[in-house]
Amino acid sequence: MEKCKLFQSVINLPYFMSYNAIRNLSSEPNGPKIVTQDIPGPKSVSLKKELSYLQNPATVQLFINYSKSTGNYLYDADDNIFLDVYNQISSMPLGYNHPALLEAVKDPANIEAFVNRPALGVLPPSNFVEKLKASLMSIAPPGLKEIQTMACGSCSNENAFKAACFWYKYKERGGKAPTDEDLNSCMINSSPGSPALSILSFHGGFHGRTFGALATTHSKPIHKLDVPSFDWPIAYFPKYRYPLEDFERENAAEDSKSLSHVAELIDQYKKKSPVAGLIVEPIQAEGGDNHASDNYFRNLRKLCLDKGVAFICDEVQTGGGPTGKFWAHEYWGLEIPPDIVTFSKKMLTGGYFYRDEFRPREGYRVFNTWLGDPSKMVLLQAVIKVVKEQNLLKNMETTGNHLLKEMKNIEKKHSGKLFNVRGRGTFAAMDFQTPEARDKAVKALHKRGIHCGGSGSKTLRIRTALIFESKHADIFLNQLDKTLTEDF
Ligand code: PSZ
Helix, strand or coil: CHHHHHHHHHHHCCCCHHHHHCCCCCCCCCCCCCCCCCCHHHHHHHHHHHCCCCCCCCCCCCCEEHHHHHEEEEEEEECEEEEEEHHHHHCCCCCCCCCHHHHHHHHHHHHHHCCCCCCCCCCCCCCHHHHHHHHHHHHHCCCCCEEEEEEEHCCCHHHHHHHHHHHHHHHHCCCCCCCCHHHHCCCCCCCCCCCCHHHHHEECCCCCCHHHHHHHCCHHHHHHHHCCCCCCCCCCCCCCCHHHHHHHHHHHHHHHHHHHHHHHHHHHHHCCEEEEEEEECCCHHHHHHCCCHHHHHHHHHHHHHHHHHHEEEEEECCCCCCCCCCCCCHHCCCCCCEEEEEEHHHCCCCCCCEEEHHCCCCCCCCCCCCCCHHHHHHHHHHHHHHHHHHCCHHHHHHHHHHHHHHHHHHHHHCCCCCEEEEEEEEEEEEEECHHHHHHHHHHHHHHHHHHHEEEECCCEEECCCCCCHHHHHHHHHHHHHHHHHHHC
C-alpha cells in the first residue's frame, strides 16, 4: 500500500489507479489454466473445420477469445488460459485489453481517427503533425528527424529500399534532373530508367514477404518457393558459439568473416548491379535469434559509409522496447545513426525513420493510398505514455536479466537437452538439439499453459509484452524446467 501511494504521487496517477491497474496486471489470473484434454480444444478444432471451407487454415493454432484475454494472458475459445510469451508474433506492446488503450478508443476526441481513414499523403488530418510529434517522433532513434508511415513491416522495407535507390541515383546524377531516356526506359522496366541496383541482405535474415522484401528474406524456403526474385548479394552473418565469454576469439573471427564477405560482395556487384543499400536486423529474429556484437554492427555501419551504401536497420521485431531500449541499435553506440530504421509490430503502425539525405526530392515517389493509419498513432501515443510513466524499458531490462539468468541455470541443469541461451532484455531464445525436439517443447509448453513459438530450425523464442515481469517469467521458467524433466 505504501508503495502504491508513493508511486502514485511520483507520476500523478488518478487516485483510483494502482500500479497493477496501470500495468494492466490487476485483471490477470494467477496463472495459466488448461481445461481441455488436448490443445487445441474441441471449440478451436470445430472452428478450424469451419474456416477450412473458406481458406487453408494450416497455420491456425487456436481460436482466441480476445474480449476475455487480459494483460499477459490469452484466453482461447475453449477457456484455456495461457501465459503469452509470444504476443502475436512479438507485436503486442502492452498485452491484451490494456486500460490505457481502451480509454483512448473511448475518448470522443479520438473517434474521428477510428472512423475516417484518410489518404495521408494528400489529405492528412489537421492534427497530423501534432500526432506525429506526440507519437512516433517522441521516440525517434537518436539522430533521425524524419518519418514516413506505412501499413506493415514488409511495405516499410520495400519503401526503404526505394528510398535508398533514389538516394543512390540522385548522388550519381549529381543532382541533375533525369533525362527523357531515363523517363521513357523506366516505363518498360529497362535501363537506364530502371537501373541495375541491388540491396544486400544476410543469410538467415527476414525482411518480409512482398516481392522486393522477399528477395532479402532468407530464413525458410516456404517463404520464397516459386516466386521470381532479384540477383542481389547475400552475405554471411556471424554464427556465435555460447556462452559468449568462453568463445570471444572464435566469435570475433565470425565478425571478421562476415564483414569481409560484405565488403567483397559490394565490390563484386559494383559492375553488374551496384549495392544501393544494405538491410540488417539487430538480432536476426525469424532466422533463429542470431545475435552479433555491438562492435560488429559499428564496423558494418562504418563499412557502409566507406562504400557509399545506405545502412538500413530493420527494427520491425526488435523495435518498441523488448530489448530494454526503444531501439535495439541504440546499444551499438553509433557515431552516425543508421540511414533508415524501419519498424512495425509493437509500434502498431509501420514506417521508417530516416536521415534527411533520404527525403525524396519529388512528391509521389514514396506514396500509396493510406500511407499508414492515424488511429494506430492514437493508440501508439497511449502506449508510449504508459511505457514512459511506467518505466517499462527498465522493466524489460530487469525482467530480462532475471529471465536469462534463470534460463542459463535451467540450461546447466538440463545439459544435453537445452543449448545456447541468449537474449537482450526479454527478447530471448534457446536452442534444442533437433527441430523435432524444439517442436515437441513448444507443444508440451502449450499443454502446460505457456504460449510460446519457434524461430529458425531448432530455436524456441520468447517475445513478451512490455508489462511482463519477473513473476511471469518465473511461471514460464517453472514450466520449462518441468517440461525438460518430465516430457524429455
Ligand atoms: O511468416 C511471416 O510472414 C512472419 S512471422 C514473423 C514475421 C513475419 N515478422 C515480420 C517482419 C520481421 O520480423 C522483420 C525483422 N522485418 C520485416 C517483417 C515483415 O513485417 P510484416 O509481417 O508486418 O510485413
